[in-house]
Amino acid sequence: MNQAHYHLLVNHLPIIIPIIGFLVMLGGIIFKSNDIKKAAFLIFVLGAICTFPAAATGDGAEEIVENLPGVSEQIIHTHEEAAEVFIILSYILGVVSLAGFLATWKQKSYATIFTYVVLIYAAVVLFFASRTGTTGGEIRHSEIRNDTGQNITPESKPTDEDED
Numbered sequence: 417m418n419q420a421h422y423h424l425l426v427n428h429l430p431i432i433i434p435i436i437g438f439l440v441m442l443g444g445i446i447f448k449s450n451d452i453k454k455a456a457f458l459i460f461v462l463g464a465i466c467t468f469p470a471a472a473t474g475d476g477a478e479e480i481v482e483n484l485p486g487v488s489e490q491i492i493h494t495h496e497e498a499a500e501v502f503i504i505l506s507y508i509l510g511v512v513s514l515a516g517f518l519a520t521w522k523q524k525s526y527a528t529i530f531t532y533v534v535l536i537y538a539a540v541v542l543f544f545a546s547r548t549g550t551t552g553g554e555i556r557h558s559e560i561r562n563d564t565g566q567n568i569t570p571e572s573k574p575t576d577e578d579e580d
Contacts, residue, residue, distance in 0.1 A: 419476025426469040427552060430506055431545040433463035437513075438538045445531060449507035450520050453531055460538060464510020465574065471503050486558055495551035502548040505541045 437459035445453035474496070481487050516530030554561045 419473050420480040421468065423473035423477035423482055426466065426473065428549075429466035430463055430470050430502075431542075431549050433466055434460060434509065434538055434542055434545060437463060438542060441531065441538070445535070450523075450527075454517055454520050457513040457520065457530075459532065460513035460534065461510045462486050464513070465507050467503055467506040467510075469550065471499070474499060481555060484556075491555050491561075493549070495548070495555060498544070498548040498574045502541070502544040505544050509534070509537060509541050515568055525548070560565070 437456050440452060441456035444450070444454075444456055478492055478496070482489065482492055483506055512530070513534055516527070516534050519527040519530050550560065
């Protein structure tokens with residue numbers, strides 16, 4: 417396995433895990449359960465931890481895919497820029513969630529504030545996660561690019577005969 421393969425194995429975790437954390441936190445709020453909220457906080461921490469290997473394998477993956485047909489430096493750069501923002505936001509979510517977990521565990525009066533702050537902040541992080549995931553997918557999936565039509569070569573254009 418190479419760095420691109422490793423990156424593909426781990427890059428979904430920092431995106432999917434916070435989605436699960438968001439849903440669990442909503443459940444904790446709806447059911448007014450501190451145990452569920454604590455679980456959500458820990459899920460967000462796990463998501464931040466999973467950001468480390470995804471970030472660590474990104475440069476190696478870039479080295480492998482940058483010379484492949486249909487992959488441009490601009491597409492990679494766009495993904496890299498989105499990932500840099502997402503990585504920082506994800507780490508912050510993890511730290512704030514850890515603080516929220518401790519406040520809830522110790523039954524501090526301000527624990528409820530952490531719940532709502534983390535939930536709102538997680539929604540922001542998920543927006544950036546979506547952008548990062550989409551730009552990453554565009555590297556090898558030309559069908560999801562906004563400029564799909566510009567990437568079709570004359571040999572790959574469908575003909576009238578192909579439609580029959």
